[in-house]
Amino acid sequence: MxxxxxxxxxxxxxxxxxxxxxxxxxxxxxxxxxxxxxxxxxxxxxxxxxxxxxxSLGANMKTLENSLKKRINALVAIIRDIEKNQTKPTNAMLELLFQENPKEEEAQEELFEFEQQELITENEELNHYRNRYEEVQQQFHSVKYDLEKIIDKTTYVKSSFGGGYLKLDLSKDEFENIKQKL
Structure with missing residues (x-):
């Protein structure tokens, strides 16, 4: 031994x-x-x-392995679906966009013609911008007047249940009139 x-x-x-x-x-x-x-x-x-x-280890290892395989197969199926329905069509559209087709470009260029613009003098241009400025100024003063009117007709009301609020003392016709101007 x-x-x-x-x-x-x-x-x-x-x-x-x-x-x-x-x-x-x-x-x-x-x-x-x-x-x-x-x-x-x-x-x-x-x-x-x-x-x-x-x-206890819980589920036995075979069950756990089968469960993991099913999840992995589901993920692979999702990725394939994304590739099939999203990536490949998008890629094909991009390739079509970037493909050059000279025949179509020439045809489009021939069909398009520029219209001749009417020439204006400096005085006409100056008058146009002056008139437009005056219109905008009038709109501004009108909106400013309406806003001042709204502010003058607004009062603060203190509430006994929580925070106060603002009260607008306008008739329905006055309110509709202001809405129409906007």
Whole structure:
């Protein structure tokens, strides 16, 4: 029994039920060549993965794997759909836009003719802008007058239930008149 291959250990006895011992021996033969190494590998696995034999892992690994595969397949289908319905048509439209077609351009250029504009003198141009300025000034004064009228007819009313409000003392006809001007 003096073999160079075997390590020398000092052993300790543990009491285990016969059914569990038989089951452990079968399991140990599949994992390693000694019961000590098998037990140590199991404990290292639990410590390394921070698992407890008293806790449930939830769904088994096959169910989890199948669920992940289904989600990945769904994502792939979504990406393919986006590519088919959005990316490819958009790319095709952009390519059509950037394609040069010289025949169409020449035809369009020939059909389009500029109209000759009527020439005006400096005095006419100056009169036009002066008249337009006067119109805008009149509109401004009219709007300013209406705004001053609205402000004069507005009073602050203090409310007993919360914040106050502004009250506008205009007749319906006056209000409609101001609306029509706008």
């Amino acid at each position: 003096s073999s160079n291959h075997q390590k020398k250990y000092s052993f300790s006895a543990i009491s285990i039920k016969p059914k569990v011992a038989t089951r452990f021996r079968k399991f140990s033969k599949e994992i390693t060549h000694s019961h000590t190494d098998t037990l140590e590998a199991m404990m290292n696995f639990f410590d390394l993965n921070e698992l407890s034999p008293n806790e």
